[in-house]
Amino acid sequence: MEGEAKKIISEFSFLSSWEEKYEHLISMGQEMPQLDNSLKIEKNLLRGCQSKVWIVCKYNAGKLYFYADSDALITRGIVALVVRLYSGATPQEIINTKLNVFSKIGLQDHLSMNRVNGLNIMIQKINRHAVKCLNDE
Amino acid sequence: MEGEAKKIISEFSFLSSWEEKYEHLISMGQEMPQLDNSLKIEKNLLRGCQSKVWIVCKYNAGKLYFYADSDALITRGIVALVVRLYSGATPQEIINTKLNVFSKIGLQDHLSMNRVNGLNIMIQKINRHAVKCLNDE
Amino acid sequence: MNNYDLEKTANLFPCLSRGEEKMIYFDNAATTQKPTVVIDSIADFYTNGYSNIHRSAHNLGFRATQRYENSRGVIRQFISARESDEIIFTSGATESINLVANSFGKNIVNKNDIILVSEIEHHSNMLPWQQLAKEKGAKVKNIPLNKDLTIDVESMKKVLNDSVKLVVVHHLSNVTGIMQDIKEIVGVFQELGIPVFVDGAQAPAHIRVDVKDLNCDFYCFSGHKAFGPTGTGVLFVKEEFVKKMSPYKMGGQMVSRASLISPEWADPPLKFEAGTPNISGIIGLSAAIQFIEDVGMEKITIYEKRLTEYMLEELSQIPELIIYGGQKKAAPIFSFNVDGVHHSDISTLLSENNILVRSGHLCNQGLMNYLNIDGCVRVSLAFYNKLDEIDQFIVVLKKILSFLNK
């Protein structure tokens, strides 16, 4: 996770205008494989975001994998970033690590990381899932 | 009413310290005949004053007469002043006249003419009674 | 009394011109900025004469009570109510609506009765009535609408029957700025003795509200949407109904006879203002209302008409843009979508460019459903906004749309 976080921060550090930053974010979203329509269901929908965000968690051989999607371009980019950060980590890693990637890529203020783009809610969901995996073990 | 108001204002105009003014007010209360205990009943009690205030209205030959009492010294003085002002007036006079005696005797600010001393409530009651007398005619 | 130059009023709102970064504040339907006179009146109260009210035996308390009660008079006059006793202070439109649903609705709505509510109400003017209906076994029924999102009075007359006990409608839509013809609607129900509740949350910042003329039985709004402080609200209740209402909250200040076995409530409005109210807020609200009157409600309405027309003209130049609610707006509130673009992407990038708008369901899922959309962008102006801000907004919007469509 830490490694991926550093990589993302470095990618953004070369971009200065909002156009460039958002272009990168959006293209990250476009590179992420789309969620199959059969998974874009009520049950996987996050509550409280302005755009739709679906997220699916898989637990396999001690690691957590996330698959997600959104109907808005920018949110999809954020979702992709979150998936890049957390997918493949162990539950313990996820619980222990507090990332502040968003404040470091120069979008913290701009993205209004509140309900609107669902970032908090996404990370909450990921954390809850990690806790659950640990408890189930 | 106007005449009595002028007289009261002039009486107070000779007094300067709070002791003198309150002494006069209190003595006005003491000069007023006490209400008979049989009239100090629930039904004649004004709601919303801090001290108890009883008031009885009589209508006779086109004029209204008020008899009142209170269990607090200063309130009794205020009650006496109000009785002096309104007793013996016609309902029409009462409805038409807006007196501002209290602001003129130098006690307005001090007396906190709100619920506490019940002045507003007393005058409201007197006015309502006057309206009722007119309507009943 | 001041006489402000409308063109220069923006300078009187410190938050609009703070710091270096120039911001275009187009989120006025969510909340309005505060003029200096309002901010100062709150500070002045706390600095020069702060006290609790109503029950104090001292001068400080007496003067605070006077300021609070004078505010009631200011509001009464502002909305042309007959009596100050018809004005109840609350913490906001939401509390005003909940108060009526509980203190009045519960007394008059029974099993199988009908509450008529337009289906395009703000959540705050929908959920309390649904809750009331649920508790009472009553039904919430939709009021028929015309294509332009106004109430279809003729069709409405047809759904009327004896079971209808209350009618609920907004004055000015928080999504479209479209105004309902309250007077005509009240006309229909008045004859039948059915009370009409009007949610006026969006109105007093834009148009003259005259409850005597509208002739509605209930009217409410929030202070913070009319240049006043947060935590303040107004509820107007016609005298004949205020007397039929049970208390809402229970507590200090609202008992006149302090027997606890069978308490006697104070007369309205105090009966509905249990506990220590938002005294500084109400004093600030009356400063806001005084400010509006000093600027001139009529001047505001005329000026905003120009803003509205100009914005509509400019938006109509963007072909992919769908604007909701048509042309007949009573306030410069514009909600739209752009074909193929997500509303949240637009609002995020507008914010990135220091243009503050809102997007989403706008707490009006009913209208979203009616329009068959899941959200939209809302751009809402106030009288301190300017034509050149509209120009800048349009330039940025076009840039964003071409960026997102790449």
Add this chain to the structure above:
Amino acid sequence: MNNYDLEKTANLFPCLSRGEEKMIYFDNAATTQKPTVVIDSIADFYTNGYSNIHRSAHNLGFRATQRYENSRGVIRQFISARESDEIIFTSGATESINLVANSFGKNIVNKNDIILVSEIEHHSNMLPWQQLAKEKGAKVKNIPLNKDLTIDVESMKKVLNDSVKLVVVHHLSNVTGIMQDIKEIVGVFQELGIPVFVDGAQAPAHIRVDVKDLNCDFYCFSGHKAFGPTGTGVLFVKEEFVKKMSPYKMGGQMVSRASLISPEWADPPLKFEAGTPNISGIIGLSAAIQFIEDVGMEKITIYEKRLTEYMLEELSQIPELIIYGGQKKAAPIFSFNVDGVHHSDISTLLSENNILVRSGHLCNQGLMNYLNIDGCVRVSLAFYNKLDEIDQFIVVLKKILSFLNK
């Protein structure tokens, strides 16, 4: 963080030193004055970053949301709650109490059940429970008291039975300044699984409140009695109970799933904060709490102990004076009567001499009945009051008594 000199804090409260006429403000149990930092924080919010919160897509809204939510953290820490989600913002203690009576009480109290309430509660902590009992066909029963007006825990254990569903008690009396031993009381009910509601309206201005240590299930207070703005209140609810509570007000901000047929509520605390809250008030409240912490709660408590002892000593020199509630005060709140003199005469003449106190039933008819009086004079101090103000007060009081006894 500031480190204030306790002896000089009065200078930080502009209303205490305004104008020429020197005022002695001894009405702190009704409401406290505000320090400059609180007044400024409100003005700063409106001047430098005003916006609505929670649902805005723009930075201004994001930052306002942060300030509002940070205030929740400040309050959590102030009263040592475990989680910020246990802190619900309301408009005051009265609303907090009504909220619990409606959102929780209605769910757990049924016909013939018992709500144990001490008979000496403030009206705001009495009427809502009586109303709840009335609606549900339940009973309000008195908690037995000791002579010193504390709860008689041993006798209380004897009146316990299966029908008791809720216990309601104050922390610090608004009439006597006497403190209840909440920890001991909770200890009794905890075992039985009976929740305890504590009205702490008077506490946070005087003593350290630690809800984890008290171990109560509900605790509430008003901002305006703790040097914060009017229109603000706090309700602490232990996590296990907050989840069992139905919403109170319905409206915007409190739905997570915007289906109106079966709405899904937001998680607590937002579920209980429908509509636009008193944002500026809550920000001001957190400035007040920060101020208290900077002055030092422990220092305040020690200093007020001195004030209390000194006042008691002085008052005991006046033989005709009857003081209620004995010597063991946790706060400098003194209520008394003087034989043969009416309390309202005393408070009127004190006010005449610029000493501001209160008289009457003090919104606590229950305690008046218990003491068999129809009212009294209340003198209530805060940490900004001084020993020499007590001296002046005593001089004037004696003068007034001899004037009235003439």
